[in-house]
Amino acid sequence: MAKRIVLDLDLCCGCRSCEAACKAAHKGEARIRHGDIVGEAYLPLACKHCKDPLCVAACPVDAIKRDEETGLVIRSSLICIGCKSCAYACPFGVIDAPLIRHVSQKCNLCNDREDGPRCVAACSSGALQFLSDEDIEKHEIGMRMVSKNAFFRRKA
Amino acid sequence: MKKIDPMFTTVKKTVCPFCSFGCDLGVVFNDFGIKGVEYIKEGSSKGRLCPRGSAAALYLNHPKRLSMPMKDSKVLEWSKLTKDLKKILDNPKNVAVTFDRNLTIEEYESIISFCDKTGIENIASTYFEPERFLKKFLNKPFSLDEIDNAKMIIVLGDPFSQAPMISKALINWKLRDWKNRLVVIDTINSHTAGFANDFLKGTVGTEPILLYGLAQESMGNIDIAAITGIPESKIKEISKSFKQAENGLIIVSLPFAHTYDSLLLTRSLAKLSTFSGKKVVPLVEFAGFEGNQYFGSIMNLVKKKKIKHLINFGELFPFYYPQVAKNLKALNIYSTSTIKYNEYTTIPVALNIEKQGTILTNFGKKKLDGNIKPSSGAKTISEILALLQEVSGKGKRLDIDMPELKLNIKERVKKLIERCTAPKKKKTLKLIGEKIAYNFLGFFENEILKLNPHDAKELGIKQNDIISIKSKHGKVDLAAKLTKDVEKGIVAVPAETPEVKGLFDFEIDNNIVNFIPTEVEIWRKG
Numbered sequence: 001m002a003k004r005i006v007l008d009l010d011l012c013c014g015c016r017s018c019e020a021a022c023k024a025a026h027k028g029e030a031r032i033r034h035g036d037i038v039g040e041a042y043l044p045l046a047c048k049h050c051k052d053p054l055c056v057a058a059c060p061v062d063a064i065k066r067d068e069e070t071g072l073v074i075r076s077s078l079i080c081i082g083c084k085s086c087a088y089a090c091p092f093g094v095i096d097a098p099l100i101r102h103v104s105q106k107c108n109l110c111n112d113r114e115d116g117p118r119c120v121a122a123c124s125s126g127a128l129q130f131l132s133d134e135d136i137e138k139h140e141i142g143m144r145m146v147s148k149n150a151f152f153r154r155k156a
Numbered sequence: 157m158k159k160i161d162p163m164f165t166t167v168k169k170t171v172c173p174f175c176s177f178g179c180d181l182g183v184v185f186n187d188f189g190i191k192g193v194e195y196i197k198e199g200s201s202k203g204r205l206c207p208r209g210s211a212a213a214l215y216l217n218h219p220k221r222l223s224m225p226m227k228d229s230k231v232l233e234w235s236k237l238t239k240d241l242k243k244i245l246d247n248p249k250n251v252a253v254t255f256d257r258n259l260t261i262e263e264y265e266s267i268i269s270f271c272d273k274t275g276i277e278n279i280a281s282t283y284f285e286p287e288r289f290l291k292k293f294l295n296k297p298f299s300l301d302e303i304d305n306a307k308m309i310i311v312l313g314d315p316f317s318q319a320p321m322i323s324k325a326l327i328n329w330k331l332r333d334w335k336n337r338l339v340v341i342d343t344i345n346s347h348t349a350g351f352a353n354d355f356l357k358g359t360v361g362t363e364p365i366l367l368y369g370l371a372q373e374s375m376g377n378i379d380i381a382a383i384t385g386i387p388e389s390k391i392k393e394i395s396k397s398f399k400q401a402e403n404g405l406i407i408v409s410l411p412f413a414h415t416y417d418s419l420l421l422t423r424s425l426a427k428l429s430t431f432s433g434k435k436v437v438p439l440v441e442f443a444g445f446e447g448n449q450y451f452g453s454i455m456n457l458v459k460k461k462k463i464k465h466l467i468n469f470g471e472l473f474p475f476y477y478p479q480v481a482k483n484l485k486a487l488n489i490y491s492t493s494t495i496k497y498n499e500y501t502t503i504p505v506a507l508n509i510e511k512q513g514t515i516l517t518n519f520g521k522k523k524l525d526g527n528i529k530p531s532s533g534a535k536t537i538s539e540i541l542a543l544l545q546e547v548s549g550k551g552k553r554l555d556i557d558m559p560e561l562k563l564n565i566k567e568r569v570k571k572l573i574e575r576c577t578a579p580k581k582k583k584t585l586k587l588i589g590e591k592i593a594y595n596f597l598g599f600f601e602n603e604i605l606k607l608n609p610h611d612a613k614e615l616g617i618k619q620n621d622i623i624s625i626k627s628k629h630g631k632v633d634l635a636a637k638l639t640k641d642v643e644k645g646i647v648a649v650p651a652e653t654p655e656v657k658g659l660f661d662f663e664i665d666n667n668i669v670n671f672i673p674t675e676v677e678i679w680r681k682g
Contacts (some may be wrong), residue, residue: 010327013316013320015206015317015347017204017207017593018208020206020211021193021205024214100276118195118210121548122194122195122210124205124206124320124324125324125327
């Protein structure tokens with residue numbers, strides 16, 4: 001069953017452990033990004049491995065493909081020509097526009113690691129989780145656009 | 157011929173070397189060498205790692221890692237280094253031995269024994285971080301369950317940025333029961349402060365006075381509220397609730413040069429702990445070993461030309477404290493290091509992660525099994541000492557138990573108040589350090605300076621502008637981050653690199669080197 005990385009907004013403390021784990025594992029390329037919420041909080045932006053990915057549709061050389069069985073949307077660095085079409089097409093802004101070694105950076109859910117993505121393993125607060133669609137619906141994690149408890153909103 | 161299989165990996169378990177939390181982690185190897193880290197779910201931090209821990213594998217074989225002894229930017233053969241060291245050890249009275257961090261308990265003991273054997277009598281710590289005095293609170297092992305059981309927690313500083321694993325326990329603790337009360341004391345608005353019930357954002361440097369207030373210590377005529385900026389009724393109410401709370405904790409994470417008087421801060425924490433009956437949980441680096449004197453005495457002996465050579469075992473001194481090292485120009489310094497530096501004589505040394513021995517963590521003593529071999533060229537301290545084994549002096553057994561300093565608390569409080577209430581100098585801002593885990597040693601991105609938008613407007617500085625920061629010790633250029641997290645007149649920087657650390661002022665207090673908030677000038681570059 002396809003699993004995705006989801007963020008529980010109630011738990012994220014913005015420590016960027018996920019980003020460091022990703023960067024350390026992928027030779028300095030951070031494939032998970034952070035959104036700076038008006039200087040108030042950092043929130044990780046992970047690829048959602050969409051069912052109908054726009055990055056796949058936008059890629060002119062078919063460097064990005066979706067595996068129907070696992071749900072993994074993966075980019076081949078050998079085919080990628082670094083045109084940034086995927087970065088512009090992604091509705092969530094998770095593909096970073098600046099290129100590294102002339103290719104775009106795309107999350108592969110750490111498919112070289114049996115226990116799933118490293119960002120989820122590293123997450124110091126347990127905010128990032130690797131869940132199936134069923135679990136996401138069951139726990140309502142990732143369905144909320146705003147934190148229920150909003151602890152990260154600062155008291156100026 | 158052996159077949160290389162890049163997909164075949166082995167995991168060797170060890171302990172993260174970067175702070176007293178000592179998280180268990182695995183280092184992943186394949187046929188090409190170190191591949192990354194693995195997360196140990198059964199470990200003391202339950203598999204969670206902060207950015208520094210996740211980057212531990214990067215650090216092990218980073219291009220900046222020192223692999224050969226160097227002298228003034230040139231490679232020095234081990235044999236030549238040994239010869240040089242043996243020569244200076246012929247006259248041990250001229251030599252001082254110091255240590256900072258990245259030492260196991262056994263290594264510390266072997267250094268002391270080496271000094272006994274060779275007759276070196278001047279031994280001191282070169283770890284000048286303010287948290288060094290908190291080590292005494294490590295004597296009581298901590299468990300994350302203690303957070304679950306607490307009803308009220310007082311946090312000094314921002315533990316999220318030093319050991320973010322604590323965040324899971326704290327957040328779960330808050331979410332489980334909103335009656336649980338979190339009080340945060342800090343000068344800047346941090347992650348932890350963001351979800352505190354009470355955020356006591358005091359004036360820079362006044363934390364000891366606030367802590368004495370919370371401990372209901374008699375302060376004579378001192379108006380705590382006027383000095384700290386926190387209403388007296390609030391201090392009294394928190395103090396009463398904390399004492400009455402069934403279970404509670406005081407968690408401390410002290411940033412570099414964030415406060416004027418680290419000694420007084422430690423005493424005030426101890427006072428609050430005694431008053432409330434609650435434990436202090438310090439988040440510190442692996443340091444805190446003391447010698448038979450404080451480093452100020454060594455500096456005096458250098459001035460009097462009684463000490464000519466210094467051998468430092470650790471990884472910070474003299475590189476991370478250039479302003480202190482500037483005062484020791486007459487000194488011939490040999491220092492172990494994990495990173496390449498162009499000055500002094502540097503000796504490549506293993507990280508804790510690559511050693512065998514015992515380290516003291518928040519969770520008690522942990523064993524390192526040494527199953528990760530030191531990076532190419534680096535030697536363990538035992539190996540370095542073994543090179544000098546033939547040296548046989550007529551030393552005596554040294555007394556290395558440093559007595560607790562007798563402080564005149566009233567006098568120190570008075571002095572602190574004078575400093576905190578002194579009028580601000582024109583055109584300067586006060587630079588303080590802050591904890592940050594992500595930008596570890598500047599490996600990931602350049603450091604940034606946090607600046608209040610009001611000050612930025614006056615100085616004509618915009619978001620992300622490159623600005624120059626100048627103190628009497630030096631100048632660096634950093635990007636500006638405009639945020640109301642810092643008050644007007646204050647600028648904050650994560651002091652992770654020698655260049656930035658080198659900006660801060662220091663004082664010698666009871667022969668202890670103490671870094672303090674520093675007046676700086678700031679302007680937009682270009």
